[in-house]
Structures are given as structure tokens and as C-alpha cells.
Amino acid sequence: MDVLSDVIAVTRAGRARSAHVRWHAPWGQEFTSVPGSAGFQVVLQGSCWLLPPDAEPLQLGAGDVVFLPHGSGHTLADSPESLATAPACGPGDHQLSEPYASDTVDRSGDSGPVTTVLCGAYQLDPSRAHPLLLTLPDLIHLPADPGHRPELSSAVQLLATEVENPRLGTDAAVPALLDTLLLYILRLWFSEQPSQKTDTGWAAALNDPSVTAALHAIHQAPGSPWTVAGLAAEAGLSRAPFARRFALLTGQPPLAYLTWWRMTTAARLLRTSNAPLRSIATQVGYTSEFAFAGAFKRTYGTAPGAYRRAS
Template sequence: MDVLSDVIAVMRTGRPRSARVAWHAPWAQRFAPVPGSAGFQVILQGPCWLVRPDTGPVPLAVGDVVFRPHGRGHTLADNPATPPTAPCDPDDPRSLARHTTDTVSTPASADVPTTVTLCGAYQLGPARPHPLLHDLPELVHLPAHLGRHPELRATVDLLATELEAPRLGRDAIVPALLDTLLVHILRTWLDEQPARGATTGWAAALHDPATHTALQAMHRDPARPWTVATLAAEAGLSRASFSRRFTALVGQPPLTYLTWWRMTTAAHLLRESDAPLHAIAARAGYTSEFAFARAFKRHHGTAPGKYRRSE
């Protein structure tokens, strides 16, 4: 798998949740913080405002996509001055039940402005999150611009259609579309960073050919006995130049990241599969279960077997 696909596969867990929601003015809905999750809002109809406690309100228009990667609380409103209602918990589908949208096309009064949104959340793995997630800002706002981000817009349209008029196969297609939406949100954000002058961090690392090649090699075959020299050869640089560049962009030396990734992958396999311990150890580059267990406990604070039972 490529680096971004690997990162999403490891950091995502459970099933994503979503709803198509109609809001009739005046309205202001507070969304509670949900640690260990990332939320999104897509504006399908009518303008609204995103209100956060730490900064000024953000106007949103039809087609805008908002991604909140760190589970922080926020408010959506028809007007920043509208008092918000009690917090809505995205983990509780009943908290949105009063808003769900069988009556979107026929609101109570034609004179009442209606806003329609797609809202949802992704559950993130309990293990330490990937550093790519740390690089994301509190708010990723992708405004709708004609002709820009066609794949993102197509995914939003498909998801909106499925949620508006449920049909056979919905339970299979909606989670797949939500995962596709997450990929396109992250792709779009990563693609925009070089134009904004990003010179360090994961966006810069994935756009740097040498560092990207080394990361791809690690993710393609994490069990291989990589050294700085063999990774530098993959990247086409001298050992010293590669080590400096990788560390400056990614924020940690190559072998430190490799060990972190091996232990993160192992934790994911312990959570999500019933693979035997020796197979997981081999996937993480260890020929000895004992050596793997020592390394895993050093990184996660608990033995692999106990970690699996607790999860």
C-alpha cells in the first residue's frame, strides 16, 4: 500500500457515521468534543457559519467541506449571534434524530431559510496517532470552487444521494464512500500545502521525491532489515544527506520512524486481527517473539498479549 493508504488504514477503526440533516432558521447546533474522532461537515444547501471558541466565525457556502481532525467541539449556526442548543454528540445517532431530513424539500414554511448539511465522524484508533494527523490544523476548510477538486465533489454528490434516498446496498456503499471522502479531504489538503509554502512536515515530506521514496520503501516492506544506508540508496542520496533531509521533513530520524511504524502496525494487527503473535512479530521485522514482545512493551507500555486482550 502507499503511505497515505497505510496511514488511513491504521488510524481509522470501527465504522464511520454520517447523517443528512436539515436546519430551519433560526438555528445553532453545538457539537460536543469527541476525543479519538475526526468530524466533517459538508454544506449541501443554504449558507451557515462555523463558530469556534478559539477564533472568529467562519462563513460557509454551498459545496464547502469542513474537516475537524482532532475531535474538538464547534457550533454550526444560521447566524453567529444565534444562541446554540444543547451539544449534539456524533457518537449518539439519537441526538440528530429530531433534525433528520425526510422534510428537507418541504420545510414547515417556504419563507424559513433552510440549510442542509452532511455531517459525520470517523473513529480513530486508540494507539498513538500517526504524525500526519498531528500536522493537520484544527480546521481544514475546503471552499467550493468551480472546477476544483472534482473527485471530492463527485464523492460528496454520491454520498448525499445515498443518504437522501436510501436503497438496497446502502450499508455497504455509505461506509465505502465515507472512507473515499476522507482520502479526498486529506489528498486535497496535502496537495495544497506546497503552494502555501510548507517546507517541513508530512505534506513537504510526501512531496519531496527522496523522502517519499524512502517512506514508500518502509511502508511497502517494514519487515526488511533497513539501515540508513539502504534507505539512502533507495532515495538516491548519500547517507548523511538523506538522514538530514528525512529528519528535517518528517521530524524524526529514519530508523526512529521505522520502529514507530512497525510498532504501530503491530498494535493495529493485534486490535483488528486474530493473527498469531509470531506472524505479527515477523510482519514487524522480528524473527524472535521474545525480542518483539520486549520492543512492543517498550513502545506501548504493555505486553502484546495483554494489549490484545484489553482491546
């Protein structure tokens, strides 16, 4: 798997949820902060304003996508004047009470302009958060751009159709489309960062061919006996320049990231498979089950067997 696919696979927990909601102006809705989650808002029809914490209101139009990777609280409203009267909406309220739902919120009859929003949330596991996600801003705004980002627009429309009109197979389609939407949001944000703003960090790392080659090698074969020299060869650089560049862009030396990914992979295998500990140790690069158990306990504070039983 490539790096971005792995990030989604290891960080997601539970089932993503979404809802198709229509409001008639005037309206306002506060979404409370939900630690351990990531949320999104997509305007399908009409327009609205988003008020993020400690920031100026942001006007949104049809086709705009907003992603909140850290579950930050925010408010949506038909106008800035409606923000002050917005009631709070938590993760258990109507918008996200089911894996998918079609609901209408009408706070003032049918006289005002209609705004239709696709909203949702991904449950994340903070203990498995990839450093790539930790460096994201509190709010990512991908404005509508006709003819641009066609894959994102297609994913939004497919998801909106399934959520608004559930049919046979919707229960399988919605989770897959939610993961696809998340993938496209992250892919586009990382690929569209201006070069002058990404001299360091994961956006720069994912756009750097040498570092990306080394990351792919680690993710594709965590059990290989990698050395800095071996990863440098994958990157097409000599050892010292590679080590400096990798650490500068990702924030970790190559072997520190390798160890972190091995332990993350081991934890996933312990949770999702019945493979023997010896087999898991081999898959993540340890020739000794004892050495693997020691490394795992240093990372997670518990032995692999106890971690599996608790999971």
C-alpha cells in the same frame, strides 16, 4: 499500501457515522467537542456560518467542506446572530445516532431559507494516531471551486445520495464512501499547501519525492532489514543528507520512524488476525520472537499476547 492509505487504515476505529440534515432559518446548532474523533461538515444547499473555538466565524456556501481532524467543538448557524442561542449536540444526538440517517431539524417552521448539511464523524484511536494527523490544524476548510477538486465533489454527492435515500446496499456503500471522503480531504489539503508554508512537516514530506520514496519503502515492506543507507538508496540520496532531510520533514530519524511503524503494524496484526506471534515478528522485521516481544512491550507497555487478549 501508500502512506496516506495506511494512515487511515491504522487510525480509524469503529464505524464512521454521517447524517443528512435540513434546517430552516433561523437556526443554530452547537456540536460539542468529541476527543478521539474527527468530524466533517459539508454544505449541500444554502449557506451558513461556522464558529470554531477561539476563532472568527467562517461563512460557508454550497459545496464547501470543513474537516475537524481533532474533534473540536464548533457551532453552525444560519447567521452570526443565531450562534448565541444554539443548543448543544453531542455524538449521541439525532445527527449521529445511526451509521446513516436522514433527519430534518426545523426550529421555526418553513418560512426561512433552507440549509442542507451533510455532517459526520470518524472514530479514531488516539493510541494509534499517525504523526501526520497530529500535525493537522484544528480546522481544514476546502471552499467550493467549480471545476476544481472533482473527485471530492463526486464523493460528497454519492455519499449524500446514499444517506438521504437509503436503498439496498447502502449499509455497505456508506462506510466505503466515508473513508473515500476522508482520503480525498487529506490528499487535497496536503497537495494544496503553499510551498512557503511547508518547509517542514508532513505536508512537505508528502510532497518531497525523496522522503516519500523512503516512506513508501517502509510502509510497503516493514519487515525488510532496512538501514539508513538502504533507505537513502530508495530516496536517491546519500546517507547523511537523507537522514537530515527525513528527520527535518517528519520530525523523526528514519530508524525511529521505522520502529514506530513496525510496532503499529504489529499491533494491527494482533488485533485483526490470528497469526502466531512468531509470524508477526517476522512480518515486522524481527528474527526473534523474544526480541519482538521486548520491543513491543517497550512501546505499548504490555506483552504482545496480553495486548491481543485485551483487544
